[in-house]
Amino acid sequence: MRLSRYFLPVLKETPAEAQIVSHRLMLRAGMIKQASAGIYSWLPLGFRVLERIQQIVHEEQERAGHVPLLMPTLQSADLWRESGRYDAYGEEMLRIKDRGGRDLLFSPTAEELITDIFRSYVKSYKDLPLTLYQIQWKFRDEIRPRFGVMRGREFLMKDGYNFDLTKEAALHAYNRHLVSYLRTYERMGLKAIPMRADSGPIGGEDTHEFLVLAETGESEVFYDSAVTDLTFGDRVIDYDSVEECAGVLEEFTSRYARTDETHDPALFDAIPEERRRTARGIEVGQIFYFGTKYSEPLGATVQDAEGNKVPVHMGSHGIGVSRLLGALIEANHDDKGIIWPEGVTPFHCGIVNLKQGDAAADAACENLYDQLRTAGLEPLYDDRDERAGAKFATMDLIGLPWRITVGPRGLKNGVVELTSRRTGESEEMAPEAAVQRIVGIYRDHP
Amino acid sequence: MRLSRYFLPVLKETPAEAQIVSHRLMLRAGMIKQASAGIYSWLPLGFRVLERIQQIVHEEQERAGHVPLLMPTLQSADLWRESGRYDAYGEEMLRIKDRGGRDLLFSPTAEELITDIFRSYVKSYKDLPLTLYQIQWKFRDEIRPRFGVMRGREFLMKDGYNFDLTKEAALHAYNRHLVSYLRTYERMGLKAIPMRADSGPIGGEDTHEFLVLAETGESEVFYDSAVTDLTFGDRVIDYDSVEECAGVLEEFTSRYARTDETHDPALFDAIPEERRRTARGIEVGQIFYFGTKYSEPLGATVQDAEGNKVPVHMGSHGIGVSRLLGALIEANHDDKGIIWPEGVTPFHCGIVNLKQGDAAADAACENLYDQLRTAGLEPLYDDRDERAGAKFATMDLIGLPWRITVGPRGLKNGVVELTSRRTGESEEMAPEAAVQRIVGIYRDHP
Structure with a gap:
């Protein structure tokens, strides 16, 4: 690209509204422009990085055997009433009435819709395992959007959903996602640490958040410093191997690493003092196993080998694609500006x-x-x-x-x-x- | 891709709700699933074609020197009040109130927002010419959505906007878009004929629609059969050359080809009878020159070489990305199913x-x-x-x-x-x- 023909509106002044360095630098480098509160236009330079991150996410998901599709941004309220979340979700859900008076909503996540797709077509255990995912714009009506794309209202997310016959198979899918996420973040030049977390409105028993350590992180985190030495590197993994994926989970999650929501001071104090760390972290992804929480109310069942109808075991798995740009800059900058890792740089x-x-x-x-x-x-x-x-x-x-x-x-x-x-x-x-x-x-x- | 690991839910039955062949085949081939009226999920096979079409559009836009960015789906009503279109647009605009009671809308097009981006940064004629474009989901609240993705409510569109100092320069941008669109459709294996059209709610003096001839088209069209013999082929064009681009416009638009909105029976009857054709067409793109219609009310001005502040001359240019899948199938199928042109096939x-x-x-x-x-x-x-x-x-x-x-x-x-x-x-x-x-x-x- 010749700069004389590009559109790169860099700013000399530091915009007053930006409180954190990534927000300031994204504005100054002409990557984003606020369109309205918590809603941004991605100017050409920002769009290039967004595309690059999506490409890496797609490549690593497909490597893990997950299948991409695309669901709409607007969804009917009816499905969300079936799961009971329409009323439970609260004010962060943007509710819309169309010209015919029907209730729509701007999807903040898509467990209901993907489960509806699954139940419409899949009837037999022979079609499992199956993991479907998308990268699509979401909306959460944050009462105080801030920090630029780090806590915006319209944001780009990769959300994936696994469908398995048994809990064991679904936990393998969970582990497979953990492995694919480790690879994804490392390719971007980010160290993201899986930490035991709270499941929030998605629900479920098992969940890990991936956190990037940064002073401006929204979460307080507690960890054994040994976790920061772990790297996935260029090892080759067989995503079909239950043992290999479980081994990676074990390696990356057996040491203490938790967000404040699940922090256990007694366990923390058992770590040798010189390895005990408290810091702040930016959440860039989360994986969940929630069993039959959605498949039961929505009737997503398959016939098993004995001919019984059983609800499938599910999990969902997210990467905050647009917020990753903020996290990347928080972790890679100096006084002069941004320092892109080679994996995600907009130009080589x-x-x-x-x-x-x-x-x-x-x-x-x-x-x-x-x-x-x-x-x-x-x-x-x-x-x-x-x-x-x-x-x-x-x-x-x-x-x-x-x-x-x-x-x-x-x-x-x-x-x-x-x-x-x-x-x-x-x-x-x-x-x-x-x-x-x-x-x-x-x-x-x- | 191994089919045993893919998600390809083909249907044996022909779905009753589908009135036209492309809709039937997209449902039967497991490409789309209706999520609610006029809103579709793109199942893996459909998503692959959608991605392929986007890639071709991006490549041809970048070849023409146009710069990609991405605007949000939700926009503030304020900008649309500035241009006067908030009240004028009618019920097809999906209007939304957020939790703070602010008026948002789901973008049906983006003249206002792109003009706001332009006016925020560009102050001098030296930064012109500039053409910015995006491929983003749009929403038009059609009262009777039908024909699958051909007339959906949530749809994917490429929309591009040129900013030029003079009318002459803007008309060159118009011609450049015409050339890039001819190349784009031909790469997809589609014959799309530029026809003189009506400007509708976008406004403006000059506009051509690109129509694919098909029995199920929504528009009646009238043309000289000589236009169907024209092909762009693999000629090399200098997009900076005013003469070359104007030559292509002349070659492709000098013969009679009009939609019913601009049809002139007297001119039509002047065509030799054996070349007079009436048919139906599917609109797959449209280009507009509208001068200062948006730059004046929104104050998008630059300093010219003499130091005068002048409003820029603009046009906008759209390709109906998601509806192209329907048009492609209408033009390429037989009794057994779809026949993808090599340029857009989901698998080779x-x-x-x-x-x-x-x-x-x-x-x-x-x-x-x-x-x-x-x-x-x-x-x-x-x-x-x-x-x-x-x-x-x-x-x-x-x-x-x-x-x-x-x-x-x-x-x-x-x-x-x-x-x-x-x-x-x-x-x-x-x-x-x-x-x-x-x-x-x-x-x-x-």
Whole structure:
């Protein structure tokens, strides 16, 4: 993308309404614009990151064998009356009347609708196990929306639902989701710790929240510092293997890690003192097993091998897609701006032309731009007629992890400069070497 | 994808509520399920086609230099009061009150919000031209939703908006959109004819609708049969060239082609009789130039080169993404089911194992499956323990353009069968040759 043809409205001033750094930086970097309270437009740069995060979520869900579909944003109230949640949900549910006077609602979650889809088609245990998921806009009418996309009203969520014949099979689905979520967050460059949590309005027995440690987190968390050393890494896992998935659950959840809702001071105090930690965390996902809580009232049954009609065992599993942008920035920024992890960066690298209009510099930049695109990467080429300082400030603010700086002086010696946004370190090298280096970096971050 | 692990709830019965063939086939092929009147869930197969269509739309918009972003589904009524459309829009606008009593609405289109984004950031003619677009869910509270996704209430639309300094520049943007739309529909295997139309509630002077000819179309259309011979083909176009884009407009719109709203019998009768055609058409897109209709009331002005503040010239441009699935099926089906054009097919080919459990047949199918996936294609492998007739009926119903049939008898002679869904013709060949053939076909349909 050439910046002269892009729409990147960066702000020089820090917007007064933004209380936390991710909100400030998303506004300043021209990623979002508030449309009304808790409702945002995703400007081109923000939209690119949102798309990138969705792609990673889709890839990891499909790797785990889960099947994508898409449910509508507006749902009939009738289904929610069947489950009893229409009255129970409270004021956070946005209730709507259409022109015919029928009650609709803007979906805050979709247990009822997915269960209705399931019960309409699936009749036999032979069609199980089945996990369906979507990435769709949701609405929760928060009384005090704040912190930008971290606590917005209209938000993008991945919500998945497993249908299994037995509790054991459903718990395997639970574990499979835990594994897929660990992979998902790690690919984004995030450390998200699964913590025992409270089930809230979804209900259910087992639930873990995934929390990113950050000072601005809304939850107080208590954990054994040993959990922060765990990484999933590039191990290969068989998602069909009950043992392998259970092993990962055991490894990642056996140490103490809880939110304040489930905190048990006695257990916490049993941790060796030097490993006891209290911090704040941002919730970026949650998995639930709730058995037959929805399948019974909604009549989602299958015939088992003996011919008995039995309600299916279910769970639901969510990733806060739009709020992840906030969490990513809370965890990756400095005084100059955002520092995107390679896995989610909106552009793979920046190209800064120090002297737009200089024939050699222009040609070298065009060349780099073409070579990177030919290699399947998307650079952001700052081809504006601006002074170098302003170009650097913009690149630092929007946080592309790598920058290639091209100027007439370097080119005389056959070099450009490659700079890491994270470390600030620069290295001179031939343009071809810079391209090779960038290509190599992203080969490791597919 | 292995069918045994997919969710493809095909129906044997023809649903009584569906009046037109695309609606019937989408229900029977397990692509959609009605959630409430005019509101649909996109089951996995339907979701895949929806994604594929979005991808083509994005690629062609970005090729034309248009910049993607995403606006929220819910908008504040205030902006619509500024433009005067809040009261003018009528009952098709879904009006909502949030818990704080504020007026929201579910966006039926987004001229106001995009103009607000523009006016907040863009102050100089130097930042023009600019075209921003999104693909987002919209809602129109149709009093009689029908024909499945063809006239639904919640629907997915691509809506783009150009901002230009002068009328001439805005007309170039209009022409650029026409070119990009011609390419978009052709890539999907659709012949969509631009016809002079009426501007309706969007307003404006110039507008063309793109219509797909089909018996079930909602509009009566009148045209010179010469327009149906025009194809854009694989010509290369410079979207920055005013002349080239204007040339395409001239080529594709100079012959008579109008909807009933703008039909002029006198002009129509001037066409040689053997080329005069009356038919029905499905509207799949529309482009508008409306000048300063929104920029003036909303104060979207820029400084021109002389320092004068002038309102920008705008247009808006829409593609009915979800309704395209209906139009595609209306134009591509037979008695057995859907026939997807290669450009939009949910899976590139089907693999039918005639004898699941036969060691040779299973191994050959697995091999084909792996080879096609390694080549970057996504086959649908029917690995269920079903009789051949049922497998063929499912493949024919869901309409994958190519099918490879694998059975023990053929394998003894070293062959499988490759069948075209469209022609029904089959050819025996070695499995490797079938893979090569399929790979070659999709190389021509990127």
